[in-house]
Amino acid sequence: MSKKLNLKLRFKVIAFLILYSIVFYFYRQSSYFNYRVLVANLDSIPWLYSSIGLIFGIISAFIIQKEWQQWSGLVDAIKTENSALYELWLWSERLPQVFRAKIREQIKSYLSTMISEGWKNTEEGETSAELERIIKEMHCVIAELDSVAPIQSSIAFSLMNNILAQRERRIHLGSSHMPDILLYTLRLATFLMIALGPLIAVKTFELHYIFSISIAFLSYIIYLVAYDMDHPLQPGGWHLTTIDYKKLLTKLQQ
Numbered sequence: 001m002s003k004k005l006n007l008k009l010r011f012k013v014i015a016f017l018i019l020y021s022i023v024f025y026f027y028r029q030s031s032y033f034n035y036r037v038l039v040a041n042l043d044s045i046p047w048l049y050s051s052i053g054l055i056f057g058i059i060s061a062f063i064i065q066k067e068w069q070q071w072s073g074l075v076d077a078i079k080t081e082n083s084a085l086y087e088l089w090l091w092s093e094r095l096p097q098v099f100r101a102k103i104r105e106q107i108k109s110y111l112s113t114m115i116s117e118g119w120k121n122t123e124e125g126e127t128s129a130e131l132e133r134i135i136k137e138m139h140c141v142i143a144e145l146d147s148v149a150p151i152q153s154s155i156a157f158s159l160m161n162n163i164l165a166q167r168e169r170r171i172h173l174g175s176s177h178m179p180d181i182l183l184y185t186l187r188l189a190t191f192l193m194i195a196l197g198p199l200i201a202v203k204t205f206e207l208h209y210i211f212s213i214s215i216a217f218l219s220y221i222i223y224l225v226a227y228d229m230d231h232p233l234q235p236g237g238w239h240l241t242t243i244d245y246k247k248l249l250t251k252l253q254q
Helices: 005-027 035-040 046-095 097-117 129-148 150-174 180-199 206-230 241-254
Strands: none
Touching: 005 150, 005 180, 005 206, 046 097, 046 150, 046 180, 046 206, 046 241, 097 129, 097 241, 180 206
């Protein structure tokens, strides 16, 4: 996580805690908070709130587990794509000078384009026109190699297929998001957990505040985790960057 994003996450959390504390204070001190009324409903309100908490827990656990699998798959696709590019770079050492120079230059162009364009096309589920051009040029070079060294050409096509397969996997996972109805359900459940917490009757102000803000804070953090994992290529509390492509390009340029 970069320092900028770390500060952004801290700002969100601190702003939430301050806002919630202010709202809780005025609610507790207002005439709307009637401790006797809440105590009279002590047998029903906690059970109703725990039911909402149970539903929230099931929904958030399902979403986070699903999003974590997608996150892990996306990380694996990116690293495998870089590994395949590096493997093609190493294997090109066995090719004639003309073909080796062309393929290595195209690999560098591929990495440079990924770094410069970022995740915009991946996030939208689209392909990059510049990357498509580079890939076509690589295919043309390998096709020319087929007439000179068929066996080496076959290996090159196999490596290219691996690169393309991981690229398609990256685009698919990077552009997949949870359905809107599921996202809105998570937001509603999070709101209910935060808003209804103060209705639980606690006589002491300090204990009431501690328990209420603890539940609200955890609910808000769970929502941030689920949302950020659903948008792994957009700036958030944490997200994936093109650092792997930068490291590989630096390594190849040395």
